[in-house]
Amino acid sequence: MKRLVAVLALLSAGSAFAGVDDLADPDPRVRRKAAIEIGKAGSATDTTVALLVEALEDDSPEVRTAALVALASLGEAGVPHLEPRLAAAATRADTRKAIHGAGPRAVPLLLALLRSSHWRVRAIACEHLGGLGKGRHALASLLVDPAAAVRLAVVDAVAKIGGEGIVEILARALEDRHAVVRGRALSAIAAIEVESEARTAILVRAAESENWRVRLIALAALGGAGPEDVLRKALDDPREEVRVQVAMRLFDRGKREAAIGDVLLGRLRAIHVNSPARPFRRGHRNLRAFGGRGSVSGLRLPPVPKDEDVARALVGLAPATVPGLVKGLGVEDEYTRWNAILLIHRIGGEHREHLVPVLGGRYEPDRVMVAVLLAPLPEHRDAAAAILVPAYVEARLADGVIDEDPVIRDPGPWRISDDEVAKATKLLGKAALPILNAQLESLGPKPEPEEGSVLRPTPDGTRRKILTKLIREFSE
Numbered sequence: 001m002k003r004l005v006a007v008l009a010l011l012s013a014g015s016a017f018a019g020v021d022d023l024a025d026p027d028p029r030v031r032r033k034a035a036i037e038i039g040k041a042g043s044a045t046d047t048t049v050a051l052l053v054e055a056l057e058d059d060s061p062e063v064r065t066a067a068l069v070a071l072a073s074l075g076e077a078g079v080p081h082l083e084p085r086l087a088a089a090a091t092r093a094d095t096r097k098a099i100h101g102a103g104p105r106a107v108p109l110l111l112a113l114l115r116s117s118h119w120r121v122r123a124i125a126c127e128h129l130g131g132l133g134k135g136r137h138a139l140a141s142l143l144v145d146p147a148a149a150v151r152l153a154v155v156d157a158v159a160k161i162g163g164e165g166i167v168e169i170l171a172r173a174l175e176d177r178h179a180v181v182r183g184r185a186l187s188a189i190a191a192i193e194v195e196s197e198a199r200t201a202i203l204v205r206a207a208e209s210e211n212w213r214v215r216l217i218a219l220a221a222l223g224g225a226g227p228e229d230v231l232r233k234a235l236d237d238p239r240e241e242v243r244v245q246v247a248m249r250l251f252d253r254g255k256r257e258a259a260i261g262d263v264l265l266g267r268l269r270a271i272h273v274n275s276p277a278r279p280f281r282r283g284h285r286n287l288r289a290f291g292g293r294g295s296v297s298g299l300r301l302p303p304v305p306k307d308e309d310v311a312r313a314l315v316g317l318a319p320a321t322v323p324g325l326v327k328g329l330g331v332e333d334e335y336t337r338w339n340a341i342l343l344i345h346r347i348g349g350e351h352r353e354h355l356v357p358v359l360g361g362r363y364e365p366d367r368v369m370v371a372v373l374l375a376p377l378p379e380h381r382d383a384a385a386a387i388l389v390p391a392y393v394e395a396r397l398a399d400g401v402i403d404e405d406p407v408i409r410d411p412g413p414w415r416i417s418d419d420e421v422a423k424a425t426k427l428l429g430k431a432a433l434p435i436l437n438a439q440l441e442s443l444g445p446k447p448e449p450e451e452g453s454v455l456r457p458t459p460d461g462t463r464r465k466i467l468t469k470l471i472r473e474f475s476e
Helices: 002-011 020-024 028-041 046-055 061-072 075-087 089-113 119-132 136-144 148-161 166-173 179-191 197-206 212-222 228-234 240-252 258-265 307-316 322-328 334-347 349-360 364-374 378-399 418-426 429-442 459-475
Strands: none
Touching: 020 028, 028 046, 028 061, 028 089, 046 061, 046 075, 061 075, 061 089, 075 089, 075 119, 089 119, 119 136, 119 148, 136 148, 136 166, 148 166, 148 179, 166 179, 166 197, 179 197, 179 212, 197 212, 212 228, 212 240, 228 240, 240 258, 240 307, 258 307, 258 322, 307 334, 322 334, 322 349, 334 349, 334 364, 349 364, 349 378, 364 378, 364 418, 378 418, 378 429, 378 459, 429 459
16 A cells, blocks of 8 residues: 555646545545446556555555456557466466456457467457457467467357358367367357358268267257258268267157158167156266267267157158067067157057057066056056056055055056056046956955954955945945
């Protein structure tokens, strides 16, 4: 503070800025306001710059921050004082925060910092200019910068700024010697929503790359309006990630060829088709089975198609996908079978007849799932009752529940829960009575206690009570 007063004594006389004297005020709030006003006024005289540099040592952190913001607003005059602070790790964060706080007033300073001898300072300046949407042509000149980090920052900044000619600028970075810079440039071009001949030409070339991630990005970007022949050729790509991405793009464009369904049927095991009785939950194995997502070598991979979107496409491609789904009903993998069951049920109509043989199949979870799905349909109610009624009785018996439904347990993302079995069983109505009566008759006559003895509870006794109550309910 003493040094600041001394500087003021030497420099404030005749100053053109009326608020200079306030930088020596005892009240830190006044000093902070004075620094802010200097920055807003853009008064880059030797006097104000010297005072702001002294204010960087102020006792108040608010005053120091305001002085940093003011220096960032003074253009090239602030370079000698802020450049070292950006280069030093200890002061870099506060200085970047101040530049951000200066907003558009920091643009002259940032343009000057592009000429810094420190590669990190140049990269920081690129990043801030990109955030402000300024300096595109100045940034483009740094695509030949010796530091790969700077060239990468240029690509990111130019991509944020956008505008006419953006594809041509980013195309220069596709020839960079560093793979990360090339990857980021391609990802930026793919992310541009405005179609152009230059963009399409670049992506078509990238679709022929030996790197499957490059092909994936390019083909996903071409999916909206790219050449169909390029996309159809990619349906035979050696990587499943690429094939599925392209198939989904073609489906979204209204294409319904069997080849698209064949690709998506390959995902039948890995996706999670939601059960009608429960909200959708994503299959936990999806990302591991699909190579993950994110950024690799600067390549920003497109999102993995959502399970429910793949399911929607498989249903929408019917009847072309029905034979593949029917084939999935007989495989060993349970996830494939369950997904096939749910998708055939969604397709509906006469195709549901393919589910009827499953009711007599060897897999009990499959039988229960199909019975739950077919129970609401009158033509299949008797067949569903043969599966659901015993399952419902056993669930109540397992919990020892006589007068109410069994405890609801979450059996996992695919399996049918006791609650779903209970709801489906209640839809059967009188169709459940023959099975309930047969079960009750199989228990034989009700035993009578011997004279002077108490009849102790037994499993058969509990089952008899459950069956009796259910018969009464379904008879009403």
